[in-house]
Amino acid sequence: MDKFWLKSYPPGVPSEINVQQYQSLVELLEESFIKYAARNAYVCMDKFLTYGELDNLSKKVGAWLQNKGLKKGARVAIMMPNVLQYPVVMAAILRAGFVVVNVNPLYTPRELQHQLKDSGAEAIFILENFATTLEQVLIKTDIKHIAVATMGDMLGGVKGAIVNFVVRNVKKMVPAFSLPGAIRFKQLIADSARLSFKPVTLGHDDIAFLQYTGGTTGVSKGATLSHKNVVANVLQNDAWLMPGMNEQGSTEQKIIVCALPLYHIFALTVCSLLGTRIGALNLLIPNPRDMPGFIKELAKYKINIFPAVNTLYNGLLNNPDFAKLDFSGYEICSGGGMAVQKAVADKWLKTTGCAIAEGYGLSETSPVATANPANTKEFSGTIGLPIPSTEIIILDDEGNRLPLGQPGEIAIRGPQVMTGYWNLPEETANVMTPDGFFKSGDIGIMDFRGYTTIVDRKKDMILVSGFNVYPNEIEGVVAMHPGVLECACIGVPDAHSGEAVKLFVVRRDPALTVEQLMDYCKEQFTAYKKPKYIEFRADLPKTNVGKILRRELRDEKKSA
DSSP: OOOGGGGGSOTTOOSOOOGGGOSSHHHHHHHHHHHTTTSEEEEETTEEEEHHHHHHHHHHHHHHHHTTTOOTTOEEEEEOOSOTHHHHHHHHHHHTTOEEEEOOTTOOHHHHHHHHHHHTOOEEEEEGGGHHHHHHHGGGSOOOEEEEEOTTTTSOHHHHHHHHHIIIIISOOOOOOOOTTOEEHHHHHHHGGGSOOOOOOOOTTSEEEEEEOOSTTSSOOEEEEEHHHHHHHHHHHHHHHHHHHHTTOOOSOOEEEEOSOTTSHHHIIIIIIHHHHHTOEEEEOSOTTOHHHHHHHHHTSOOOEEEEOHHHHHHHHTSTTGGGSOOTTOOEEEEOSSOOOHHHHHHHHHHHSOOEEEEEEOGGGSSEEEEOOTTOSSOOSSOOEEOTTOEEEEEOTTSOBOOTTOOEEEEEESTTSOSEETTOHHHHHHHBOTTSOEEEEEEEEEOTTSOEEEEEEGGGOEEETTEEEOHHHHHHHHTTSTTEEEEEEEEEEETTTEEEEEEEEEESSTTOOHHHHHHHHHHHSOGGGSOSEEEEOSOOOBOTTSOBOHHHHHHHHHHO
């Protein structure tokens, strides 16, 4: 295959990575634990955790798990926000020879039951704030071992006690629960002192993560990510981001903002695992929705790398205190998870001096498949180039390759592509081509340089009188209106045109009227693209990562 896009690569970025460098993700992690033992690996609420401490604690937790008699390859769930226990437990599960099942802590009982049952998880590490959810479904799962953590567990004696008191008694964030037989995380660490950890031989084909897709495509499916898949994506990101990190010539330890949740594949790979690979310090933000608290944390550190989604960038920019921060250390700001809007990207560049380099990927690709150059000086509006060892093609509905410049389904091939959906061979067959490309379900156009622009998800497309309307385009333009904070659009049934465009808007300017916005849209869009309906809302439904859920808006309309 002609990888013509390599001509567009920044100097110093290799066309391929060597995934044989490590036999497993554990080998990569342990190399960094030793190499950077004295360095701080994570900080949360002013408490630091060094790579050496991460090494020791994860061995202890791993020994506890092994002592429970779980067989190699057993699934172990983590249901925690960004707290210091998360990286300890994740490393422990992998090192002990088990599979990490990442669980969104905000899941409803129904969603949790589906994921635990589907994965066959036998053990779970859960923050006490969410233990009541587990209690409601426990009997319907295969869970035999439960470790319950608290917000204050790893913050030190006095501080930890104060934090726990506030979380439980002042903020009332821990509903009552009963999980007989569960062990407290601190007790687990104490008990494991007398246990010995047994290193496990792992290879490329062993499973590292069951990463459940966000459910934007219906039922949540477990993307099976092998050690090879994840090692490959860590090395691909390392190679791709190097020009951006080295441009300032600084050899000091990099500081990464980890505000996206670690149970999400974007933060897992680009913050935690890549951070470990390069010996960085990850600043863990347990609750990025608390913008004043988040900005106070950012003020304490000279940030270098800032991965985020559009809604997070937008939220920060709309807080006046954010602009007062020191941005001189910013080297790479990477956008993913959803389309970055030009209005947000332009304001971010103006405020921070660091352009957002948008990338693209999915849980099924560990996640990164394409990205804009890390040393970019402007927002391109594209999802960038295929990263090293990755091929992208554009397919029509029959699975034939389309020429450059024509819209079709983005398909991805590379060592980071999942081995399949967990226990769903038919679903796997539906998304894999005979020659190993993963069909993303996203519609894109690739240009002659190798840059791809996403037009939309296949099923989000709106058909108005036979014309294709792509919500991303409408939302991107409407978001540039000064009176608009956020927006989303969907197709609704229409007797005249089959479907019509309906726009949902969160106002920045409370005085903005439907008529004013309609006039603006009339100026910006050809007639069939213009929204027929506009509805103002106080907020829009979002996933926990901040991705706007058009599906929920569509479902509301159906049930109305």
